[in-house]
Amino acid sequence: MTATPFEEWQRDLFAHHGAGRLREALAVLAAPPADLTPAQRARADFWAACLHAQLGEPGAALTALERVRDRGEWLAPALLERDPDLAPLRSLPRFGALLAAWRARQREEAGRHSPSLTVWAAREAVRGTLMALHGNAQAPDSLRPLYADLTAQGWRVALAGSGQFGGPGALVWDDPAQADAEVAGWAREVGGRPVWAGFSAGAGVALRAALGGAVPASGVLAVSPSLPAGLLELTAPARVPVALVLGEADPHTPRARTLAGRLRGAGVPVNEWTHPGGHTHPDGWAALRAGALAWLTSAV
Known part of the structure; x- marks a missing residue:
């Protein structure tokens, strides 16, 4: 990329x-x-x-x-x-x-804004669908360079845009009920059991929906997740494999590791990929992403 x-x-x-x-x-x-x-x-x-x-x-x-x-x-x-x-x-x-x-x-x-979903067809035999959720105060285009090339590797890629408008190029996930309703709608639209990928608050939304059993999911790829309220207290999470990409300098990492420990204790498959950076997608993202997706596919 x-x-x-x-x-x-x-x-x-x-x-x-x-x-x-x-x-x-x-x-x-x-x-x-x-x-x-x-x-x-x-x-x-x-x-x-x-x-x-x-x-x-x-x-x-x-x-x-x-x-x-x-x-x-x-x-x-x-x-x-x-x-x-x-x-x-x-x-x-x-x-x-x-x-x-x-x-x-x-x-x-x-009032003039609504949620969006862009779906790119796989250019090879379909391996699965990846649904990507942007971070807070971002837009779907922020994820385009991070996932678009997967279509050449057999993935159907869907980029979702929150219906909560924060400003130019700044969509947010602040209202949990609205976010959950939009995620459920996108799940119905794409069908099947996608891998849910997300960055920051988008990763938190994906984790809440998949682990809470609100949407079909074959796995979650959570990059620098900002965890929503209540996720650490989830008592019976769905057994959906979770791949965490965590920066050692990211202030959100300790809570993500706490979540990982609790999920493992509940029998949920969890794997972690770490990098020395902060709250961002790391250098070498393509190789790291390939490893995480391969693990998610094998863990199903």
């Missing part, structure tokens, strides 16, 4: 940020690839705001966010509300004005 210029740029930026090289990360932001989409340009200004806020430069951070507004674009309010990097800005009037305006925009546009 070949990364796009934007993905390579983002990876370089995040590597500097993860190592605490904030000035170097800002230098990467100052040299973007050509032809950024409006959503990518807005996300870049958001990253700039986070970096400046961490560096103790609230004025520069607010200016970065206001660039988004001045272009007629906007960001998901949840990004501004939840990202810890922006905590120093939240008491400032300029920040409050942006957040209020973008909350109003989100309410206005949310």
Whole structure:
């Protein structure tokens, strides 16, 4: 799988940020690839705001966010509300004005949004169906480069998009009842017993649905899962094999390992693949994914 210029740029930026090289990360932001989409340009200004806020430069951070507004674009309010990097800005009037305006925009546009499902047919003899769920504040296209090539390996691939609209390119899973209803609908649409794959909150939604017996499943591929409330207390999980991809530097990993232990105690097959990184898909993803899918197929 070949990364796009934007993905390579983002990876370089995040590597500097993860190592605490904030000035170097800002230098990467100052040299973007050509032809950024409006959503990518807005996300870049958001990253700039986070970096400046961490560096103790609230004025520069607010200016970065206001660039988004001045272009007629906007960001998901949840990004501004939840990202810890922006905590120093939240008491400032300029920040409050942006957040209020973008909350109003989100309410206005949310009613026009609905869940989506894109299905790609396998180009070889069908090995199975993989249903992929994006992370919070992401969109189905974020998973395209991670799974599209599986169609050449005999997989039918379905990319699902939450019907909960958080902002441009930022779909969320905040309402569990709505998420569960959408997952059940997608399961009926694709039929059979798919492998449910997901990243972060999407992985949590997939785990809840499959282990709770709400959807047919031949396995779950959970990457950096952010676990929903109640999952650790599940007393009689379905015996659906679970492949966990965990970053050693990911703050979500300890809870995921607690879940793994409880599932094993309940007789659920669980395997783990670890990498040294954080809350992300790791380098060498294609090989790791191949191993996880091979194990899931054999564990059924």
